[in-house]
Amino acid sequence: MTAAPAGLDDPRVAAVLDEIARTAEKSDREVMERAYATAADWPQPPTAQEAAELCAQAALPVHPQVGTFLYQLVRSLRPALVVEFGTSFGASTIYAAAALRDNRHGRIIGSELHPGKAARAHDHLARAGLDAWTEIRIGDAREQLADLPGSIDLLLLDGWKELYLPVLKVLEPALRAGTLIVSDNLPMLPPEFTDHVRTAGNGYLSQQLPLGDGVELSLRL
Template identity: 40%
Template sequence: MTTSYSLNNDSQAAKVLNELYAEAEKQRSGAGNRLTAEAGAVLTPLERFTALKHRYMPIDRPFGNLMYSLLRASQAKTIVEFGTSFGISTIFLAAAARDNGFGKVITTEFIAEKAERARENLTRAGLVDWVEFRVGDALQTLSDPLPGPVDFLFLDGEKSLYLDMVRRVEPQMATGCLIASDNTDHQGAEPYLQYMRDPQQGYVSTPILTQGGPKAHSGHEISFRL
């Protein structure tokens, strides 16, 4: 089988990723794009994400490459993403599905405007046919039927909801499902990490750091469903 290798530097997917990362960096360096710590502390998660609906919050490129590699190696078919944003992470996931030659990414985004931008970016990357977009509260949208047992779950939304998301998807997880979670060094992820690292819950879970992006390093968790 001939594959398209969507993340090669000369591929359309790679070009769109480069554009989006450049836009994210330009935005990050500009003035007036951040909530102050004081303002952020008094907002609910919904209010905070709504206030930041125009802001890029991308995964770092090394972690995207890691997820692409894990998906290619595991041959995952049903891939679920919590937190589409503008679709940068979705490009990594959908590229792996296309290069494997099968599979579907079911991605969820609370803000309809961001989901539409993500759809446009996935279309430009030539990957939109590999993605199903669900808009709204992920705990509700993921109650709808999925195309098959979940082989890969990516968590990149509100950290305090990570544990709820895992519990929502657990009944549909395949044995051997991989769970990749971003920014697990952020406040709110502690209950999730305690759960995933408890052997009684049926996971083998490992923290990792990647270098890249605006921070010196980013914290993640990779977990395997026994």
């Protein structure tokens, strides 16, 4: 008899997700307030690299509603390749990788600009028992995700918001008809990005979903 899928109730998965959530609850607000205060005196807005350094201790996990949605999508779509921009401490990666494990199929390739965050994500994935389904590439996502082993079935955008559109444009050649793009933190997204995925003729069908603080779900046509 085949064992039932472990799901999100797997004790190892649940424990690591809870640990990340408690870390975020304890320190994310303080880290982000300090980061904003530091950057406020700069003559120019911080670059992605500078922002990564300022926010290196912030977990910034996806809302559990968004994480559960990712798990549901992966279980349903049975993707061969999931790609993630903005791994951070690995919470969203864990939700997707748990579904890949339960599907017994596919892999997720994530990207994280800050090496320290990538190391923490690796540790979290290993302790959740999901590292066999994952790969985290360290560096600028526009470079690290430019070479992929196949077409993208599901894309999660959850990194530096000003890079959503540049990253998406790098990845567009790897999108197939039917690829889904989940873009988190809708209120923070630049209008250039939302205009791109909502404008007729650009190859997407897109709508807002009331999950977490808002998600843009886009279908590649």
